[in-house]
Each structure stands twice: as structure tokens, then as C-alpha cells.
Amino acid sequence: xxxxxxxxxxxxxxxxxxxxxxxxxxxxxxxxxxxxxxxxxxxxxxxxxxxxxxxxxxxxxxxxxxxxxxxxxxxxxxxxxxxxxxxxxxxxxxxxxxxxxxxxxxxxxxxxxxxxxxxxxxxxxxxxxxxxxxxxxxxxxxxxxxxxxxxxxxxxxxxxxxxxxxxxxxxxxxxxxxxxxxxxxxxxxxxxxxxxxxxxxxxxxxxxxxxxxxxxxxxxxxxxxxxxxxxxxxxxxxxxxxxxxxxxxxxxxxxxxxxxxxxxxxxxxxxxxxxxxxxxxxxxxxxxxxxxxxxxxxxxxxxxxxxxxxxxxxxxxxxxxxxxxxxxxxxxxxxxxxxxxxxxxxxxxxxxxxxxxxxxxxxxxxxxxxxxxxxxxxxxxxxxxxxxxxxxxxxxxxxxxxxxxxxxxxxxxxxxxxxxxxxxxxxxxxxxxxxxxxxxxxxxxxxxxxxxxxxxxxxxxxxxxxxxxxxxxxxxxxxxxxxxxxxxxxxxxxxxxxxxxxxxxxxxxxxxxxxxxxxxxxxxxxxxxxxxxxxxxxxxxxxxxxxxxx
Amino acid sequence: xxxxxxxxxxxxxxxxxxxxxxxxxxxxxxxxxxxxxxxxxxxxxxxxxxxxxxxxxxxxxxxxxxxxxxxxxxxxxxxxxxxxxxxxxxxxxxxxxxxxxxxxxxxxxxxxxxxxxxxxxxxxxxxxxxxxxxxxxxxxxxxxxxxxxxxxxxxxxxxxxxxxxxxxxxxxxxx
Numbered sequence: 001x002x003x004x005x006x007x008x009x010x011x012x013x014x015x016x017x018x019x020x021x022x023x024x025x026x027x028x029x030x031x032x033x034x035x036x037x038x039x040x041x042x043x044x045x046x047x048x049x050x051x052x053x054x055x056x057x058x059x060x061x062x063x064x065x066x067x068x069x070x071x072x073x074x075x076x077x078x079x080x081x082x083x084x085x086x087x088x089x090x091x092x093x094x095x096x097x098x099x100x101x102x103x104x105x106x107x108x109x110x111x112x113x114x115x116x117x118x119x120x121x122x123x124x125x126x127x128x129x130x131x132x133x134x135x136x137x138x139x140x141x142x143x144x145x146x147x148x149x150x151x152x153x154x155x156x157x158x159x160x161x162x163x164x165x166x167x168x169x170x171x172x173x174x175x176x177x178x179x180x181x182x183x184x185x186x187x188x189x190x191x192x193x194x195x196x197x198x199x200x201x202x203x204x205x206x207x208x209x210x211x212x213x214x215x216x217x218x219x220x221x222x223x224x225x226x227x228x229x230x231x232x233x234x235x236x237x238x239x240x241x242x243x244x245x246x247x248x249x250x251x252x253x254x255x256x257x258x259x260x261x262x263x264x265x266x267x268x269x270x271x272x273x274x275x276x277x278x279x280x281x282x283x284x285x286x287x288x289x290x291x292x293x294x295x296x297x298x299x300x301x302x303x304x305x306x307x308x309x310x311x312x313x314x315x316x317x318x319x320x321x322x323x324x325x326x327x328x329x330x331x332x333x334x335x336x337x338x339x340x341x342x343x344x345x346x347x348x349x350x351x352x353x354x355x356x357x358x359x360x361x362x363x364x365x366x367x368x369x370x371x372x373x374x375x376x377x378x379x380x381x382x383x384x385x386x387x388x389x390x391x392x393x394x395x396x397x398x399x400x401x402x403x404x405x406x407x408x409x410x411x412x413x414x415x416x417x418x419x420x421x422x423x424x425x426x427x428x429x430x431x432x433x434x435x436x437x438x439x440x441x442x443x444x445x446x447x448x449x450x451x452x453x454x455x456x457x458x459x460x461x462x463x464x465x466x467x468x469x470x471x472x473x474x475x476x477x478x479x480x481x482x483x484x485x486x487x488x489x490x491x492x493x494x495x496x497x498x499x500x501x502x503x504x505x506x507x508x509x510x511x512x513x514x515x516x517x518x519x520x521x522x523x524x525x526x527x528x529x530x531x532x533x534x535x536x537x538x539x540x541x542x543x544x545x546x547x548x549x550x
Numbered sequence: 551x552x553x554x555x556x557x558x559x560x561x562x563x564x565x566x567x568x569x570x571x572x573x574x575x576x577x578x579x580x581x582x583x584x585x586x587x588x589x590x591x592x593x594x595x596x597x598x599x600x601x602x603x604x605x606x607x608x609x610x611x612x613x614x615x616x617x618x619x620x621x622x623x624x625x626x627x628x629x630x631x632x633x634x635x636x637x638x639x640x641x642x643x644x645x646x647x648x649x650x651x652x653x654x655x656x657x658x659x660x661x662x663x664x665x666x667x668x669x670x671x672x673x674x675x676x677x678x679x680x681x682x683x684x685x686x687x688x689x690x691x692x693x694x695x696x697x698x699x700x701x702x703x704x705x706x707x708x709x710x711x712x713x714x715x716x717x718x719x720x721x722x723x724x725x
Binding site for chain 1: 564567568570571574575577578581582585586588589590592593594595601624626628629630
């Protein structure tokens with residue numbers, strides 16, 4: 001039993017070399033027979049280039065599976081490590097940037113190819129009896145492809161993914177009757193956090209791939225059972241899939257692969273600063289293929305919002321599944337399917353108009369702050385880091401944001417030029433050749449400066465540059481005394497004690513002073529230890545806590 | 551004659567198509583294969599310089615016996631940077647220079663100990679409890695199964711402080 005198809009294969013010499021093991025394999029598994037069954041399947045004589053997209057979509061899915069598995073070799077799926085490990089992949093791992101590029105752009109290309117495949121099937125009326133189930137399996141595959149995009153969007157854990165997913169999870173919460181249950185299912189019942197991240201990762205890497213493989217198997221089985229749809233009035237004898245159609249499929253796959261490879265090599269995949277839940281000015285945007293939905297929602301206000309967010313997408317999905325049952329006519333000649341052509345043109349036109357409007361309305365700097373943004377919205381570490389920056393005279397060589405040129409680089413945008421490990425090494429070692437007269441920083445200072453350097457934007461730098469010295473000192477005391485281990489400030493910190501935002505609206509300064517001296521006396525049952533501050537330190541930390549917005 | 555010519559043309563056409571399928575398929579498989587191999591098998595691109603750690607005070611050195619020291623060093627492990635404890639065996643050589651050995655046996659990585667009564671002349675040796683390898687105070691193999699000397703840290707002295715740098719793997723040929 002020859003493994004390679006036909007006597008005309010250029011690898012036919014392999015037949016004799018591989019004959020024994022392949023015969024052994026064939027006798028036990030029938031694998032070669034199955035493969036030959038696929039390759040020498042009878043297809044209509046009219047099949048040609050329009051029928052290549054299904055194979056391209058399958059190839060792209062396999063590429064996504066390969067690159068996804070390889071990314072998982074270096075990716076750490078927790079909010080604490082995800083961003084760092086992805087930065088490591090992109091900046092340090094050999095071919096890591098390429099691998100992420102293949103996975104990211106492969107996802108976009110897969111959406112395009114699956115959509116084109118469905119449009120081709122729709123225009124050719126290939127969903128008609130007896131192929132209704134094949135169409136519906138294809139519709140499920142389209143939804144699964146979009147679900148992959150949606151769940152994968154959170155995994156880089158940068159600001160873009162955090163705030164984009166925030167919108168997605170809120171939309172899920174709007175589903176009538178079951179919204180809260182669905183929120184709990186995706187781990188967003190209590191906001192976006194570690195549970196949400198784990199659920200999205202589980203969906204993206206365990207559940208969706210399994211469902212996808214199963215649905216592809218059903219889809220391919222149905223295609224094989226009913227055969228490729230012949231063009232109307234095609235009475236010519238059928239022919240084999242191999243080699244003519246296999247050649248067309250391979251050429252189409254090759255073109256898609258070359259496009260993907262060049263995109264991965266030439267176009268940078270977006271990676272913004274690490275997810276910052278305290279960034280109150282971020283304007284989130286979904287992935288480009290969801291922009292139309294994002295824009296459409298802007299036209300539904302108040303009570304009508306669920307119609308735009310839930311009603312229309314649900315109606316679209318129902319319509320997709322209903323297509324074979326609504327259109328029962330026998331017309332399969334594309335030129336005679338004016339309604340089908342009209343629906344496709346209307347759909348593409350609407351999609352393009354909404355997407356273009358959304359792109360036109362996208363702010364140029366996504367992570368920028370505004371004049372309304374107060375420096376008090378930063379984490380204690382970032383506020384304290386500005387104090388360290390001043391105490392250590394970093395300003396001799398560096399600017400936080402804009403300013404007169406100095407010997408060292410501007411700290412804004414440093415995260416794109418230096419890795420986190422480089423920054424830590426820079427902060428924790430004294431190198432007389434580079435930094436005359438500078439000592440190594442203690443680890444807490446280095447951590448705070450590292451946190452600041454990896455998040456700084458031109459706008460936030462301008463705000464932090466004007467930070468009052470006493471508040472910086474208060475934040476430094478907050479950090480050095482480990483207050484963040486139990487308390488949350490601006491979304492950052494522990495949850496053992498109460499959050500401290502708005503504490504000045506709940507308690508007077510005198511109450512805070514007495515609380516530091518004897519927490520259990522002021523808050524019965526409190527496990528907080530007493531703190532003895534100097535007058536100046538006490539004034540600084542009370543000033544800092546009093547400045548925190550509610 | 552005509553049929554034969556048609557048959558030859560068909561064979562030639564099928565050969566061309568098959569060559570296209572295998573050729574393009576090989577390019578795709580090769581490109582993905584090479585990218586995957588680079589990603590999995592080649593180490594990270596960045597090579598780091600020596601990171602010196604302030605490890606010990608010179609007073610820990612005792613005449614004639616190696617001293618086991620514990621010190622803190624910054625470890626860059628993939629995307630993680632941590633300040634972790636490390637151990638080394640520090641010994642003052644006859645000429646006054648210092649040697650710092652990695653605390654792991656070069657056979658299979660067990661932690662060895664200094665035994666003052668071990669060694670061929672009963673004047674002390676590093677002995678591994680796992681498979682019995684032993685090393686002299688200069689790190690050379692006395693008994694196997696270890697087949698190369700103990701690995702060493704770069705070491706320097708600044709005043710009374712001893713600094714340890716990168717770990718240098720000792721090649722087998724020095725054994």
C-alpha cells in the first residue's frame with residue numbers, strides 16, 4: 001500500500017523506502033486508506049478557486065494551535081506574571097516576537113478567511129438541502145473563532161486588554177434574566193481579576209479548542225458525506241480532489257501563509273503598558289473585527305442599550321442559523337441570486353461604515369490622561385516613586401516627562417526601550433561608569449521606581465511631576481510600613497483591612513492620628529498593629545490618605 | 551498517437567501540480583519548523599554581564615578549612631527578577647587567593663559537604679552523600695562518579711568584603 005498518492009508524486013522513490021513501516025501502519029490503523037479517501041474524493045467538475053477557503057481556514061486554525069501551544073511554553077497565565085512573561089517572549093526569547101506575531105495576526109486572518117468562506121457558501125447557496133447542518137456547523141465555527149478572539153484579548157494583561165475586556169464583561173452582565181449568572185461564569189461577577197483571567201485562559205486554551213476540534217470534525221464529516229456543492233446545471237463527470245483541487249487549496253494556503261508570515265515579521269503587535277485598573281481616563285477599543293459592534297452601541301441609549309448590545313447580535317446569530325430554512329428556493333447560480341448579493345453587499349457596507357466611523361473616532365493616544373486626571377489616581381507605589389526619584393536626585397540625569405535634554409533618557413516610554421529586568425538591575429546596582437556618585441537603591445525603592453517606569457505616559461508624567469512633596473513622603477511611608485499588604489488604594493493592595501479611598505470623608509484627621517496610636521481602641525476587633533510615627537511622618541501619611549479620592 | 555500525446559500531457563500536468571503541492575507545502579512546513587525550533591531550542595537572546603553580589607566578610611575564612619557561606623543575590627529567571635539566597639563554599643588558597651565553589655556536585659547536582667577526616671591523606675575532602683563522589687580542596691575529583699571538578703564562582707575581594715560573580719562551569723578536560 002503506497003503512502004504517497006499516485007505514481008506521479010515526485011516523492012515516489014520514498015514509497016519503496018517507507019513501504020515496510022507504512023504497510024505495518026496501514027494493516028493496523030487503515031490510516032493510509034483514510035488519507036487516500038480524502039485525497040481521491042470525488043468532487044464536482046465545477047469546483048475551483050471559490051472552494052479553497054475552507055481548507056485555508058483549517059490551515060490557519062492548525063497554525064493557531066501550533067503557535068498557541070508554543071507561546072504557552074513561555075507564557076505564565078496569571079495576572080501577576082502574564083504581562084512580564086509576554087514581554088519576555090517578545091523581547092528575549094529567540095523568534096518570540098515572530099511567534100506572537102503569527103498567533104496575533106493569524107487570529108485576525110482566520111476571522112477574515114472564515115467570513116469569506118461563509119460569504120462564498122452563502123452566495124453559492126451551498127447551505128441548501130441537504131447541507132443545512134453543514135452550514136450550521138460552519139456558523140458555530142464562526143462564533144467559536146470570534147470567541148477565541150474575545151477570550152485571547154485579555155491574556156496579554158496590558159491596559160488595552162484589561163479595559164477592552166471590562167466592556168465585554170459588562171455587556172455580558174446586561175443579558176436579560178441570566179446576565180448575573182453569565183458574569184459569574186466568566187469570573188467577572190466581582191469585577192475583572194484573577195478569577196476572570198483564569199476563566200478566560202481556561203476558555204481560550206482548554207474549552208474552545210476542544211469544542212472547535214469537535215465541530216471541525218463534524219463539519220468535515222458533513223462536507224464529505226454530502227460532497228462539495230456543484231455549480232447549478234453542472235452535468236460534467238466528477239473528478240478527484242487530488243491533484244487539481246488539492247493544488248488550488250495549497251496555493252491559497254501558501255498565499256495566506258506568506259501574508260501571515262510577513263505581517264508577523266513586519267508589523268508590531270500592540271502591547272501597551274501593564275493593566276492599570278486605576279487609569280480612569282483610558283478609552284477602550286475592541287479588536288478591529290468587533291469595532292462595528294462597539295460603534296453600533298453608540299446609537300442605543302438608556303433603556304434601548306440592551307437592544308444594541310444583546311438584541312441585535314442575538315438576532316444576527318439567529319438569522320445566520322435560520323438561513324437554510326428561510327431560503328428554500330432552488331436557485332444556485334450566483335448571478336440570479338440578487339437578494340443574496342444584496343444582503344452580502346449591505347452587510348459588508350454596514351460593517352465597513354461602522355468600523356470606519358469607530359476608527360475615525362479613536363483617540364490617537366489611547367493611554368493618555370486628561371486635565372481632569374488627578375495624580376491621586378495613581379497607585380501608592382507610583383506616587384512614592386516620584387519621591388524616590390527626587391530624593392535620589394535622578395532628575396540630574398533624567399526627566400520624568402518633557403523637559404530640557406539631560407544626559408540620561410527620558411523616563412516616559414522607557415518600558416518600550418528597556419526590559420523590567422534591565423530596569424531592576426539599573427536600580428539595584430551602582431555602576432560608577434554610567435551613574436557617577438549613585439548608590440544602589442534598596443529593593444523597595446527599586447520596585448517602586450520599576451513600577452513607575454513601566455507605566456509612565458506623557459500625560460501621567462506631567463501630572464506626577466507636580467506632585468506635592470509631603471504627599472510623596474506620605475506614600476513612601478505607606479510603602480515602607482507595608483500598609484498595602486492589608487489596605488487597597490486606588491484599586492491596588494490587599495483586602496484584609498478596609499479600602500482607604502475616601503477615608504477623609506469617613507474620619508477626621510484626629511481620628512486617624514488616634515487610630516494609628518491604638519487601632520483596636522478606635523476600631524474594636526481591628527488586628528492592625530499600632531504605629532508610632534514622628535510628627536512630620538504622621539502629618540505626611542495623614543495628608544496622603546486624606547488626599548485619596550472616594 | 552494523439553491519445554499517447556494527451557496521456558503524456560496529462561502526466562506532465564499532474565506531475566507539475568504534485569510538485570507544486572509538495573514544494574509549497576515544504577516551504578510552509580520548513581518556515582514554521584525553523585521558527586518553532588529557534589523558539590524552543592535556542593536560549594534567550596540577551597546575554598547578561600557579571601552581577602557581583604556582596605557575599606561575605608573576610609572574617610568567615612578560617613585557616614585550613616572551607617567555609618560555607620549564604621548570601622543574597624539578584625536572580626533573573628526568565629521574566630522574574632528575584633532577590634534570593636544562594637550558597638557557596640569559600641576557601642583561602644596557599645597563595646592567599648580565594649576560591650568559591652558552587653555547592654552542587656558536578657555528577658547529578660546533590661549538595662556535598664566538607665568532611666575534615668575524608669580524602670586520601672585524611673586531610674579533608676568535599677564528599678557528596680548521593681553517589682559518593684569526592685573532591686579535593688582545590689575542587690579536583692578524587693573519586694567518581696563525578697567526572698569534572700567543582701564549578702566555581704568568580705570571586706573578588708574589596709577590603710574586608712568578599713564579592714561573588716557569575717558561576718563558571720569547569721570543563722571535563724581539567725579533571
